[in-house]
Amino acid sequence: AQTVTQSQPEMSVQEAETVTLSCTYDTSESNYYLFWYKQPPSRQMILVIRQEAYKQQNATENRFSVNFQKAAKSFSLKISDSQLGDTAMYFCAFGYTPLVFGKGTRLSVIA
């Protein structure tokens, strides 16, 4: 069974700084997808970024980028120029259909 581990329950970062959230996963499959979702307080979950395992190039979306290390089964999320609106729970997810989620990292951006 696939598992996803997020080892940082809580993190904080100063506004405009850079922060990296960690995620590791376990699978025996060779082709799969990885996702980062954001869940702001009392709001619905939205997709931040996705990565196909067969692509070596790391995905980027504006201020968000990933460091995908397939051999290490690591998939970290880097947020550059952090903004107050980035305050949220961040979930790493693995899979096809359905998704397997980690327990999340609560990120607080401090002014």
Add this chain to the structure above:
Amino acid sequence: DTGVSQDPRHKITKRGQNVTFRCDPISEHNRLYWYRQTLGQGPEFLTYFQNEAQLEKSRLLSDRFSAERPKGSFSTLEIQRTEQGDSAMYLCASSFGAGGADTQYFGPGTRLTVL
């Protein structure tokens, strides 16, 4: 595109009562998923549909839980004889896919409290 909607947003019930939740997916999406999220945890998969067919069910989905998607559009999730352990946020998501990992779009959730 109005996104995924769920109704009700909050439900408080007494132990032993039945409850039903509704999910309306994004209109062109053929796949619909139900997840459960408890405090401090990530969402856990319950079941999913492709069109009207229920393709997979989690072991979390006990025989007190039933889900339907009768016309391949909206879906309902019913919990019979609710227990306090059923208290959670129930999330619905939808996607358009024919294989691989399509992006799932989530609704706001229904928060269930069982007294």
